[in-house]
Amino acid sequence: MDESRVTWRKSSRSLGNNEQCVEVASVSETVLIRDSKDGDGPRHIMTPAAFRELIGRIKSGGLNL
Template sequence: MEVETKGFRVDLNRAQWFKSTRSGPNCDNCVEVAFVDEAIAVRDSKNPAGPALIFTAAEWDAFVGGAKDGEFDL
């Protein structure tokens, strides 16, 4: 599946998806991440054929930085 967004085309057929090493085998609320072309794709691990969110490298870096800084802690 190819996705065109944010000014570039992402080929998800070539994506190699990764799930967090902190995800256990019985965890049912996980996401998978793939670094493809110029983008980062995120999908629900329970629905691999479903939609994927596409982020630019700058958007992904901002998210990871915010997570590390505790911006999303409840």
């Protein structure tokens, strides 16, 4: 996947000291998630529906984070 035109957005919940930073980007019919400290590192790729479910579970406390 060519990421040269991808616009990454940092999570509003990321800490200001860059210790826990998550970025997301929307590409076609997928959502990409990465650790902003490792821009060339692995990405999690999921559908928009799966991403909405993940965010919902995080907000409701449904995950042991």
